[in-house]
Amino acid sequence: MSLILFNKPFQVLCQFSPQEGRPTLADYLKIPNIYPAGRLDADSEGLLLLTDDGKLQHDIAHPDHKQPKTYLVQVEGVPDADSLARLQAPINLGDFTTQPCKAVRIAEPEWLWPRNPPIRQRADQPTSWLAITLQEGKNRQVRRMTAAVGLPTLRLVRSAIGAISLASHPLMPGEWREVTPAELVGASPG
Template sequence: MCQFSAHPSRPTLADYIDIPDIYPAGRLDADSEGLLLLTDDGQLQHNISHPALKQPKTYLAQVEGIADAARLARLRSGVDLGDFVTLPCQARQVEAPDWLWPRNPPIRERHDKPTSWLALTLTEGKNRQVRRMTAAVGLPTLRLVRVAIGQVSLQSHPLWPGEAMEIDPGELSRLKT
């Protein structure tokens, strides 16, 4: 869970990180994985988390089905989710990442249902938004991994679940503007 306070049934950041006075800059849903920035800089935390600042976040989504041009176009142009219409985003089909850690527990596999991977970059982050977007276009998300926040990415800073590292303040300064 993306919190330091105790949770009744799931591990939290406190189980992995023992650094005082830091806070998550943004959240991940309980069923999502990936990059989470922790900081003691209130301005940086605000710039990453505040929806009005539209900091781009990139996700890899393993979806049930094959993304055709029409579904990708719908994702790119904004999706009506009933309670709101998403902003346009970047969406493309990608190869399965060979650098990604195994999922625990593994996703469900159906031999009669193919899966594919999408890279989605959004500038908003409403509750379960990527999952709702892909489902709305007929591609339910099976696995969701945030791989980048702005220019900070897991490909340039490879980490496994539960690992942490310090990032050069110069690299983070771009997230403050």
């Protein structure tokens, strides 16, 4: 059984099938019969786990298995206590209501790589960083949540799934390494 930790670059599609003019996982991973356990939008970056084990893929990706996923989010504006409280409470996004989550303001992570291309900077608009940890992960959920509280997302990096994080397994965008399933739940590798 293989479990691959991959740092998905910005604008890479989370699929192996070719897409004309767009980079995909196949441009970075030449390992046969592995599939992503969950997805990241093309405009999101960071941690993606891939495996050749269907049950493990389901266990990682499905919200019933409660693998927390942490996202580092650069937002336009400065969150106050009210906007952080609103992010952590269930938010009705129209087509679904989010589950409660953890959202805290953080300093810009020192280990984080520069994005290529860089995000737009507006001199008259400050930016801030948040760490948001979800038990679920619906399509564009974090972006929709931050927009709902008046803090549009500028950059979104998934930094952790379960106990596996890019902070403790440093990889540059496009790099990968094999990990053990035990590392996902925080057990020491055997």
